[in-house]
Amino acid sequence: MFFALSTRLLFDFDVGANAIKIAQASNVIEDVRSRLGTNFPVPEHQALDGRERSARMLLRQLAEGITRHLRQPLSSDLSYAVQETLLNAAVPLAYAFTWTLLLLGRHPAMQARVRANGVLHGNSGSFDESDELCVAVVREALRLYPPAWALERTCTSTLVLAGATIRPGDAVVVSPYALHRMRSLWNRPCRFHPQRFEAGRVKGYAFIPFGGGAKTCPAARWNVPFLVMGVQSFLGRFSVRTSAMPHALPLVALRPSLDFAVSLRQSGKE
Numbered sequence: 001m002f003f004a005l006s007t008r009l010l011f012d013f014d015v016g017a018n019a020i021k022i023a024q025a026s027n028v029i030e031d032v033r034s035r036l037g038t039n040f041p042v043p044e045h046q047a048l049d050g051r052e053r054s055a056r057m058l059l060r061q062l063a064e065g066i067t068r069h070l071r072q073p074l075s076s077d078l079s080y081a082v083q084e085t086l087l088n089a090a091v092p093l094a095y096a097f098t099w100t101l102l103l104l105g106r107h108p109a110m111q112a113r114v115r116a117n118g119v120l121h122g123n124s125g126s127f128d129e130s131d132e133l134c135v136a137v138v139r140e141a142l143r144l145y146p147p148a149w150a151l152e153r154t155c156t157s158t159l160v161l162a163g164a165t166i167r168p169g170d171a172v173v174v175s176p177y178a179l180h181r182m183r184s185l186w187n188r189p190c191r192f193h194p195q196r197f198e199a200g201r202v203k204g205y206a207f208i209p210f211g212g213g214a215k216t217c218p219a220a221r222w223n224v225p226f227l228v229m230g231v232q233s234f235l236g237r238f239s240v241r242t243s244a245m246p247h248a249l250p251l252v253a254l255r256p257s258l259d260f261a262v263s264l265r266q267s268g269k270e
């Protein structure tokens with residue numbers, strides 16, 4: 001059901017006009033979740049402030065609009081699924097986009113190379129698969145700053161891993177953030193070096209920004225193309241400079257601290 005809804009949300013129902021509102025509501029809900037754990041929808045008895053209540057209301061109204069559009073009655077399960085899809089889609093895409101631009105803002109030479117490879121002007125663009133460099137830049141940003149920085153599973157059978165016994169019911173956390181920065185898997189892991197992704201050199205479970213196995217992100221195939229289109233379109237209009245990389249805050253998603261400064265210039269006016 002999630003898969004069907006995610007697809008309809010992105011390609012059929014136009015959430016574009018509400019994108020800013022969804023992003024703002026997602027931020028608020030993310031704060032609530034990191035305060036209360038991943039318990040969502042937040043139980044009625046939990047005290048929510050006005051901002052939190054209106055974020056919830058907004059997502060609920062969107063869920064109602066979407067289910068009307070799909071001509072389906074709004075059961076609470078469906079409403080929950082739509083809200084989850086909005087959160088699952090808006091938050092990681094927005095953060096991945098932001099991290100990519102911040103990194104390019106710190107690496108002007110790489111930014112110039114990506115721009116020289118071809119950017120999109122106006123809204124008529126489509127994903128250019130030949131732009132391997134931009135694909136590599138997006139992947140490198142997802143490696144260094146995977147929005148889904150920790151994935152939780154519950155163990156179903158006894159397992160011995162690296163000398164530790166994990167029993168049924170134990171919670172196991174796999175961290176893409178830690179995995180993506182392991183010295184045994186990556187050469188100079190903290191360095192921004194998109195070329196490591198060129199020519200399909202990275203394989204297997206060393207790189208899992210979209211998770212793995214049965215619960216892999218249903219949008220995994222589209223996320224990089226979407227981000228590449230976004231980056232190409234942005235660089236067609238602006239150049240960006242980042243004074244210093246913000247801290248990565250490991251909340252529900254890995255998001256930048258808000259104390260960073262960037263400067264934007266319209267392209268061609270440098």
Ligand code: HEM
Nearest residue numbers: 002006088089092093096148151209210211215217219223
């Ligand atoms: C850069 C963007 C994205 C990243 C990094 C990302 C990452 C992930 C990850 C790691 C998971 C698996 C969580 C787990 O294993 O516990 C996941 C699940 C999910 N994602 Fe994404 N995602 C992104 C974009 C999207 C988009 C655009 C959509 C919808 C159109 C979406 C919908 C979902 C849904 C519905 C799930 C839950 C799947 C399930 O529980 O079976 N994601 N995502």
